[in-house]
Amino acid sequence: MKDILAYANNFQSWSPGMEYAAHLAAAFDAALTGIYIVPSPLVMPSYEAPELLTFAVESARQLEENACAARAPFIAWANQLGVQKAAWQVAEGDTSHALEHIGNWHDLLVLDRTADPPLESASLAGQIVLASKLPCVVVPPGKAPSLSLDCIALAWNGSPEAIRSIHAARPILARARRVVVLHGTPRVAMSEISWKPEFELSDYLQRHGIHAEEQLLIAHDEDAGAALLAAAKKAGANMLIMGAYGRTRFSEWIFGGATRHVLSHADIAVFMRH
Numbered sequence: 001m002k003d004i005l006a007y008a009n010n011f012q013s014w015s016p017g018m019e020y021a022a023h024l025a026a027a028f029d030a031a032l033t034g035i036y037i038v039p040s041p042l043v044m045p046s047y048e049a050p051e052l053l054t055f056a057v058e059s060a061r062q063l064e065e066n067a068c069a070a071r072a073p074f075i076a077w078a079n080q081l082g083v084q085k086a087a088w089q090v091a092e093g094d095t096s097h098a099l100e101h102i103g104n105w106h107d108l109l110v111l112d113r114t115a116d117p118p119l120e121s122a123s124l125a126g127q128i129v130l131a132s133k134l135p136c137v138v139v140p141p142g143k144a145p146s147l148s149l150d151c152i153a154l155a156w157n158g159s160p161e162a163i164r165s166i167h168a169a170r171p172i173l174a175r176a177r178r179v180v181v182l183h184g185t186p187r188v189a190m191s192e193i194s195w196k197p198e199f200e201l202s203d204y205l206q207r208h209g210i211h212a213e214e215q216l217l218i219a220h221d222e223d224a225g226a227a228l229l230a231a232a233k234k235a236g237a238n239m240l241i242m243g244a245y246g247r248t249r250f251s252e253w254i255f256g257g258a259t260r261h262v263l264s265h266a267d268i269a270v271f272m273r274h
Contacts (some may be wrong), residue, residue, distance in 0.1 A: 001028055001171045005106040007099060007128070008036045009114065011070035014077060016144035017112035020137070020269060023147040024083030024110065024203040024253075028171065031187060034074050035102060036067045038092040051248070059062060063088060078109070096131030102135040108168075110137045125263050129244050135168035145269050146238060151178040153237035154212070155186060155228050156201060161243025163199055165273040169241045170208060172271070179212040180235045184224060184245065224260025242270040 006021035009013070014022075018034060025032035038060055071088040078086035091098040103109060109132050113125050129136045139145065146226055152173060156162055166173070173179055181201065205212050216236070219227035232240045246257050 001107045002030045003106045003108075004028075004030050004032050005102060005109045005134070006032060006093075006108065008034050008074075008113040009112060011036050011067050011074070014074075015139075016142060017110050017137075017139035019081070019144040020139045020147065021110035022078050022081040022083050023144075024108075024137070025078075025086075026084075027147060028061045029084070030107075031084045031085035031087070032078055032107065033087045033089055033102070035089040035091060035099070036070070036076070036081060037095050037098045038064045038090065039069060040093050050179045056175075060092070064092060072093055075078050077122060095240045096127055096227055097136075099128060099132040103132045106134060108137065109134040111141065112139050113141055113266075120172045126245070126259065129272050130274050133185065135165065135271065136238075138266070138270045138272060140267050140269070145267075148238045149176045151235055153228075153232040153235055153240045154178040154179065154181045155217075155240065155242035156181050157243075158199070158245050159202075161258075163243075164202070165241055165243045165270065165271060166204075168273050169271050172239070173205075173210050173241075174208065174273075176210075178235075179210055180229050180232075181212045181214045182217045182235075183214060184217045184219070184228075201238075223257040225265070228258060228262060232268065239269045239271055240266065241271040272274075 004021055004025045006018050008018055020033075023030060024030070040060070067090045075086045082250050089102060091102070092111070097110065111125060111128055129138070149172065152169075152172075154166060156166075202212070204215075213263045215231060217227055217231055228240065229244065240262070242258070242262065245257075259272070
């Protein structure tokens, strides 16, 4: 984990997510890139409202210029927090597409869950988690959470998403004082003629020098998110690691799901990967 990307939702002050990303980069001696994305100017036929179109384009250009000017302040701020290698990028266009592109040369994306209504904020964070194709740490609103890795909780149900998230989080797990595996209901695989290689979580963790405690988590699907957060809190976890969107994203948001609940209500940092 040597290249960390932090999504800046503004460039006049640095959010809890940006601060968390800087502390993470300093702890792992990683390079930190902050990125601000300027929305594309409003698209409309030029013959309908040329003045409005001109104003929108000029406003976007001014915003881009101001965002680019934040490079030196960002790097100086990151250096003060112990980051030795910091960079600042400005893009224009769709947020998810821009993050997907820059994610091609980064190992981890850190973003904020904003103080907007929980479902609205969780929806935006969920879009980014899916589109960036990166492991993501979602930071709750308010004060930046402690980077302490005294205890990390793993949400485990045997799904490919859970396996990918644990694999991606291995550098963080290796530094944790305690790792608690929260065993949920295993994902029921569809009947197939062939079978896939078995993944044994305890063996995988031991092979990488990670010693974990195990706790059984019993909850119905509709209560899984709340049960995960309650169990992580009881364990004293500073971070929850979980797979994102085990069902299709559509069914998660229509019928609810663990990802949706955790994104809406977590008060600790959440490491996710789809």
